Amino acid sequence: MDIVWFPLHITLFICSVTAAASEAALAKPNCSSHCGVLTEIPYPFGIGAGCYLDHWFQIICDRTASPPKAFLNVIGLEVLEISVEGTLKVTSPITFSNCSNKPLGLQAPNLEGSPFVFSQKNRFSSISCGGIALMTSLYGSTIGGCLSICDNTNTRVLQPNSCSGMKCCQTTIPLHLSAFNTSFGAVLNADSQMACKFAFLVDHDWFTSNSTNISAISEMDSVPIVLEWSLLDYTNFEIYGTNNWTDDKITNCSSHCFCSKGFQGNPYLLDGCQVPSSVLGQLFLLFGGWWSHKVVRKRKHIKRKKKFLKQNGGLLLEQQLSSGAVNVDKIRLFNSKELEKATDGFNADRILGKGGQGTVYKGMLTDGRIVAVKKSKIVDRGEVGQFINEIVILSQISQGNVVKLLGCCLETEVPLLVYEFILNGTLSEYIHHQNEELPLTWEMRLRIAIQVAGALSYLHSAASSPIFHRDIKSSNILLDEKYTAKVADFGTSRSMSIDRTHVTTKVQRTFGYLDPD
Structure with a gap:
């Protein structure tokens, strides 16, 4: 029977190893670790009461969508990916101007006061013909921008994943940027003043990947961007529930924490960094543990049977x-x-x-x-x-x-x-x-x-x-x-012995039903 069940134990264990790597080691215990395409939700993020650090890190899973979608509760952005190493990929709206069937006035999210900033992995991008796109602070000062040149021959088309300045321009963004507005400046070609133009902040890796078609962005309402998050303004007590927390499995714990060399997991959980091991090694440990458990259980069973046999006469x-x-x-x-x-x-x-x-x-x-x-x-x-x-x-x-x-x-x-x-x-x-x-x-x-x-x-x-x-x-x-x-x-x-003709004993069991003898 045990031999028949062992392959099932192995199958269940392999599944549990995969689940443990993504759930138990990253999410808070007894908390959901996925929502739709978002397959990892590491603490301090979380779904449900007690599963996240505070309201900034609360994830709402909209299960009415198909597939379900995850959103940052306070900011309202759809979450595509979360890394325990301090990055967060979300969707950010595209700002359109003079584009039919497109909303006006949409801006990138305002992250001021939150533990999030825009990552320098993003690029501020503009797609237009001879237009200037500007990044301005909330107080109106210009902090960045780029100019896209119009091709007078009108023969150049946008390449699938290239933005060289013709009809498309890009620029880096300032460090620790938490808020900005997008606006459009004067155009070089007056004839194109009323032409459709749009600008957006975008994850540069996504923008340049082979699967991205720049020409198709005009049909989209939002694009992925990368945010950076940190716990610089939080205390150990707020993060771990204790002021005396120390762990030699964790290093470089300033604005971000990382597991020490040779460990992996979630450094924001108590005992969250563990020594990695291969599935084969864990299967060996499983088999050894299963066999040991079987032997010990059998010995205990035999010992109990001997005890009861003696106890029961x-x-x-x-x-x-x-x-x-x-x-x-x-x-x-x-x-x-x-x-x-x-x-x-x-x-x-x-x-x-x-x-x-x-x-x-x-x-x-x-x-x-x-x-x-x-x-x-x-x-x-x-x-x-x-x-x-x-x-x-x-x-x-x-x-x-x-x-x-x-x-x-x-x-x-x-x-x-x-x-x-x-x-x-x-x-x-x-x-x-x-x-x-x-x-x-x-x-x-x-x-x-x-x-x-x-x-x-x-x-x-x-x-x-x-x-x-x-x-x-x-x-x-x-x-x-x-x-x-x-x-x-x-x-x-x-x-009774045959030679015993008289026995004196007390009445047994029900009084009145004793044998006459």
């Missing part, structure tokens, strides 16, 4: 077996797994009845036989002898009106006895609860009484040594499919 039964008092051929020693399976894990729906000594369950053995399994309530070691006594007593009995013992199990926490299954329940049920289908006539009552008397006579006189039941009552008399009486529940019985 196994040594006493061995003594009886060795003395020849027990007919070994008629007793089967069941293992716990057999009886667990037979009773569906001792399901409450399988209960046939409950008594002072335990609960009886209906079960089916692997060979198809229906049996009754009695599970003891007794935990007092001093009373365990009753069960061994019942085994010894019933092993000596071969009489048609005595319930047959099939075997026992002593390796469980409480001992289990397995009997033949008697179909029609107890005599008590027919006496105290009228059954219209089978009324208990005086003829039937007399026949049952004779059968029980015959069983007692056998026990008292015909057995190898006299056996006193000591708790004969209607609830201990069972009826089979032919309504033949079967005496049951020998837990309090006594076996």
